[in-house]
Amino acid sequence: MANEVKIGDYIIIQKQNYKKLHKFNKSDSSISLGRDTINLKGLEGSPYFSTFKLLPKTSRKNKEFTIELADEAVKLKDEIDIKVSGNDNRNILDDGRSQKLSAADIETLKSDSNKASDIVETLISNSNTFHNKTEFSQDKYLRKKEKKYFEYFQVVKPNLRIISEIMYKLEPNKIQNLRIDTLSQIITTVNIHCEGNHLLYDSGSNGLVAAALLSVIGQNTTGKLIHMHPGNMSQKQALLAMNFPEEQMSRCVSVNVYSALRQFYQGCDTHKTADTEKSENGTEENPLKRKNDDDIEEHQSKKNKQDDENKPSDNINTNIDSETPRENKKPKWHFDNIAAAELLHKKMDSLVIACKEDPQNIFSELVTFVKPGRPFVIYYNVAEPLQQLYMTLKAQSNVAALKLSCNWMRNYQVLPDRTHPEVMMNASSGFLLSGYVLNK
């Protein structure tokens, strides 16, 4: 991926610690950040990591902005000169009357000023208490205001780390609470790397697990991934957001689990043209399939609040999946099923399951495709189904080194003399059951 923003790229817009995934699909596309709408004209062609300043289109009030390339984000603290501070807060009484401006005054101030520092400076000069506050609390106040009025954003290249963070923060339940540290364990537990054929069953991570595995399989390597899913269309959001080149993306074969296994066991689809097939098998299956596809898509775009720009990404899904019944031509999924079945016949080097269903049947069916000596891992967001599966597997003898584990992660605030764990932590990130397949 090139180092400049191109049309068609997924990009990350980062405003302070807030990150948003956006499909940059035309040079003047707009993005909404909080209540603001920002026109991204001028972004195209700029190098990743560039900083842009938000410029109000008319006044700040209507919350529409254009952008201008900036050298770097100017910090409020550098723009505002604070002359005095107190030593401690013994004289500070928060009675809600320290601000001389009325709420209405502040509203006018906000919509009339074009610069964040003007607003904050006026607020400060009308505060009775600001200059009595300690330097520490002044700092804290400015940081709070900065968060509110911050006028800069940075454009960043998406990668697994950022996408995983964004998805977990935004809607953890959409990815089964799969937190970044647990995701990182999945990758290593099953030894995914540039080689080998890897099998994934995923029924609910918006493509995050597939994105993780494919990213460490890498560009211009030999590794392949079968991405099985239970629906008619795979969830690809995270996969698409990674901007994988075609060469890499094509080594991820996304297939419906029913079709792929039917193909494997019954071998009904062959490389014949659609015409001959129609006459042989009847036409029943295909129309049904298309219909369901549409349903899921609507469903998806309704549910998906990740980005207003989600429509285009759905369009992409459609495009990928509907190299569909053009005349005489078989849909892409038809060939994907055949490719997946062929890989399954060669046997797989790892198995990853991240599911919503009971993992028991899924595991016992899919494990038969894994070569002896190779690892597997199952992610589930509560422990009980995995405990049950553990007992079942213990009683059989086709796996070794069974291990049920749980990950824990804590972030820290590190500041001179004020270092401590973050006040809030993400306490939920599911469980992993892992082991190695044995030679029967």
Next chain:
Amino acid sequence: MSFRSYKDKIEEGDTAILYLSNNLYAIDVQPEMKNKKGELIENVYQTPFGALKVKTLIGAEYGSRVELSKGWGHVLQPTPELWSLTLPHRTQIIYTPDISMIMLQLDLVPGSIVLEAGTGSGSLTHALIRRVRPHGHVHTFDFHEHRSKVAQEEFMEHGIADFVTAKHRDVLADGFGEELNGKADAVFLDLPSPWVGVPHALAAIKDQGGRFCSFSPCIEQVQRTCLALQEYGFQEISTMEVLQTEIKVSRRTVPVRDLSFLKQKSSTSPVEEKPSSETSYVVGTWPQSTPGHTGYLTVATQPPYARSKAKKSKPENDDDKSSSENGDKMVIDETV
């Protein structure tokens, strides 16, 4: 040679991992070994379940069962994860829970160039190599000459030497070397004063930017490293801890005590009853004792402009020392 590619069968010269009721052993698959007198004798590996003639492993399929006089085990092909659990310790090592997160935080993919100091026992190095090959490269440094040499030999024996360069070098005193300036996608430090290495990381990371991570057991190390990262223009500085706990699964039978019969009068009125029946659950037991701390991971992004900015601001800093010592000045953006 069994570290490089997937294999189906064990060959002479492989390292094979023997899994024996929750214990792991790394076995050098050589039919013969030298005894104390320097004579070649048959290689017999002693396990708690009896002796294993290593020769018999040759040709066996990975994942298959190995019979021992007092039981049986299974042989597995080594992965960096299994290696971390069986390798000979020459130093403290980093284990898989941290390793996994380190690699994800460093944005490593096949093709990445990553620098590591110190090499130590090569536990992390094996995982880094696996992640960045075939087009990437690991440059690993240790100022302990013997460790560096042993590590390099190990990479040769494991058949992965072409993806890694192990050098004997004091990275804090001498940096990563001219030839690596602007070459790295990521820099990782596991040594006692990582903050001293920050300017060297700054020099080594590519023009378009990259990632930094240091692993430190103590919070004081973290504080100094964060200050250095601020000073040199890194962004998204963040510190975290990750742990993994293994949960023991078992079926537990628990007695059921019935109290409801007490509502009615009955002929006998005991004060002590045997539990009336039993029920059973599959339970997960959290360990009595489990790792509670390994090290803090401090990660940061080096943006493309950090290097030129650091150059510009350097003379200033020298004149006006207070600006680099004013802790508050450094903290304003990255905390909330």
